[in-house]
Amino acid sequence: MQPIVVAAVAFTRAGSVLTVRKRGTGMFMLPGGKLEPGESPAQAARREVAEEVGLAVSDLELLGEFTAQAANEPDRTVASTVFRATLVGEPEATGEIAELRWSSIEATDADLAPLLRDHVLPALRSPAH
DSSP states (O other): OOOEEEEEEEOEETTEEEEEEETTOOOBBOSEEEOOTTOOHHHHHHHHHHHHHOOOOOOOEEEEEEEEEOSSSTTOEEEEEEEEOOOOSOOOOOTTEEEEEEEETTOOOTTBOHHIIIIIHHHHHSTTO
């Protein structure tokens, strides 16, 4: 089965990263989502951030491309292009988002999506980023 292809954005401040929980789910992840036909990862990341947390993103810096177990679809994997961006404005839960949370980049909480916990947070902790 093909992986679910997504793009996401990491907004950081004061040692934390913005995470979201979608309605009907229990896992926190980065704002982002599936690419639409013909859309680049950067275009999808910008669109999803606007839809989910109401922010316009102008600067995107590639953090990495990661593959992990999908958080909300058992027996599926997710392949994600993850960007960093400057937080401009205050995020708000919109669209399908039930809750926002600033999670420490040191976090290993069980309610963090595997992609975030096992790949993105270690990349954010890396001195290279």
